[in-house]
Amino acid sequence: MYSFLAIAPLVFCNVFCYRRIPVGLLARCGLCQRMFTIRFIDLFAGIGGIRLAFEQAMQVLGIPSKCVFTSEIDTKACETYLLNFPEQPYGDIAQYSNEIPEFDFLLAGFPCQPFSYAGKREGFGDTRGTLFFEVEKILKKYRPRGLFLENVRGLVSHDRGRTLQTILHSLDQLGYSTSYVLCNSSNFGIPQNRVRIYILGILDHKIQLTISTALGSVDSHAFKKDQNQLNLFSTTYPHSVVRDILEVDVDHRYHCSKDFISRLDRLVNRDFEQLHGKRLIDTRGGNSIHSWDLGIKGECSELERQFMNALMTNRRKNIFGTHQDGKMLTKQQIKTFFDVPGLEKLIQSLMQKGCLKCVDGKYNPVCGNMSFEVFKFLDPDSISITLTSSDTHKLGVVQQGIPRRITPREAARLQGFPDNFVLHPNDNATYKQMGNAVSVSPVKAVLQDMFEQNNLV
Numbered sequence: 001m002y003s004f005l006a007i008a009p010l011v012f013c014n015v016f017c018y019r020r021i022p023v024g025l026l027a028r029c030g031l032c033q034r035m036f037t038i039r040f041i042d043l044f045a046g047i048g049g050i051r052l053a054f055e056q057a058m059q060v061l062g063i064p065s066k067c068v069f070t071s072e073i074d075t076k077a078c079e080t081y082l083l084n085f086p087e088q089p090y091g092d093i094a095q096y097s098n099e100i101p102e103f104d105f106l107l108a109g110f111p112c113q114p115f116s117y118a119g120k121r122e123g124f125g126d127t128r129g130t131l132f133f134e135v136e137k138i139l140k141k142y143r144p145r146g147l148f149l150e151n152v153r154g155l156v157s158h159d160r161g162r163t164l165q166t167i168l169h170s171l172d173q174l175g176y177s178t179s180y181v182l183c184n185s186s187n188f189g190i191p192q193n194r195v196r197i198y199i200l201g202i203l204d205h206k207i208q209l210t211i212s213t214a215l216g217s218v219d220s221h222a223f224k225k226d227q228n229q230l231n232l233f234s235t236t237y238p239h240s241v242v243r244d245i246l247e248v249d250v251d252h253r254y255h256c257s258k259d260f261i262s263r264l265d266r267l268v269n270r271d272f273e274q275l276h277g278k279r280l281i282d283t284r285g286g287n288s289i290h291s292w293d294l295g296i297k298g299e300c301s302e303l304e305r306q307f308m309n310a311l312m313t314n315r316r317k318n319i320f321g322t323h324q325d326g327k328m329l330t331k332q333q334i335k336t337f338f339d340v341p342g343l344e345k346l347i348q349s350l351m352q353k354g355c356l357k358c359v360d361g362k363y364n365p366v367c368g369n370m371s372f373e374v375f376k377f378l379d380p381d382s383i384s385i386t387l388t389s390s391d392t393h394k395l396g397v398v399q400q401g402i403p404r405r406i407t408p409r410e411a412a413r414l415q416g417f418p419d420n421f422v423l424h425p426n427d428n429a430t431y432k433q434m435g436n437a438v439s440v441s442p443v444k445a446v447l448q449d450m451f452e453q454n455n456l457v
Contacts, residue, residue, distance in 0.1 A: 050108075150197070184442075208454055376391075
């Protein structure tokens with residue numbers, strides 16, 4: 001059993017007062033040596049990923065814990081939460097903040113919103129009107145001993161860093177010593193390239209952490225090159241790949257349609273493993289498959305496909321302008337990189353198919369959403385791209401020579417949820433929820449480190 005620094009008065013357990021503990025969150029009863037339970041709240045809870053990670057960390061440390069309040073506004077997320085935890089979440093935290101009982105630790109995956117800076121001294125903004133303001137009010141009222149906040153990586157650079165500084169300044173004003181780290185899920189045994197910021201705080205006690213910011217590989221291709229050099233967490237958290245989370249027997253409803261497979265087949269000649277790591281998108285070149293490659297708008301000749309791919313690549317070059325998303329090019333500009341006999345006829349054919357458009361004598365690919373059944377085939381020997389709420393249902397993989405979409409359970413595994421975590425019965429709801437969820441393993445590791453390094457055990 002872990003030691004303690006905070007010395008409890010010699011009183012019975014049922015009248016023990018947490019507020020009398022001067023340092024740390026925990027203590028044992030002076031009479032029976034029973035470890036007291038840490039009470040926590042789970043705000044903006046989603047499906048409970050942060051709570052799950054917190055409970056896992058406490059279990060490793062031998063610390064009893066109890067969730068005393070949960071808040072989440074998304075109905076289907078609440079349904080999944082209730083399938084896995086023994087209470088129905090409250091709704092909008094702004095309406096229920098007075099319902100919260102006394103607690104010791106705050107968990108919150110709050111959304112990032114713009115803060116106002118008008119007329120504020122020291123460059124710090126006003127958190128009013130943002131959801132972080134609700135967190136701030138609760139901290140001010142209840143004064144819990146510790147906190148954990150999760151947000152997207154962009155919080156660090158949002159409004160040139162002032163949003164994050166406003167949050168840290170607000171916590172400092174409330175008496176919390178804070179630290180934050182950026183962690184990539186791929187460094188914690190989860191095969192997903194997902195970088196998130198974790199903000200941790202302790203009341204009236206200087207915080208220390210041993211886990212530091214590590215952004216990991218920039219993408220799945222770099223991961224395969226870098227994995228032999230990624231040793232920071234390799235001892236405790238071996239680097240997993242997509243192959244490790246695939247299900248063995250997958251229902252046929254997750255297989256791609258016969259028509260889509262047929263179109264892919266014409267491109268790769270039954271060697272579907274060529275699809276590993278391929279993105280299906282009309283707005284990018286490189287390692288991508290486009291609608292004109294698959295003949296979705298009409299069958300294209302090899303020369304027409306070469307033209308479209310050349311246009312996709314060259315329209316982004318700085319010699320044609322600095323617009324990052326690609327420039328519309330004149331015929332003369334096109335001829336500098338694709339000058340073939342019959343170019344005019346080629347262009348007209350592609351315009352008739354709807355692959356190319358012309359505005360004021362300048363040409364550009366038609367890059368709409370082509371409703372590809374899969375927009376990215378994951379490489380089984382690398383990590384996944386970042387899961388999002390809008391695209392997780394269109395992530396694919398080739399397994400045993402069969403192109404298919406990933407299953408809801410595989411999406412959950414890509415976020416580190418154990419197989420005994422009950423998924424929503426609606427697949428689309430699960431895909432969306434996993435795109436919004438936190439990765440369990442890095443949150444668990446950071447929380448465990450926080451408790452161990454700050455004498456909270």
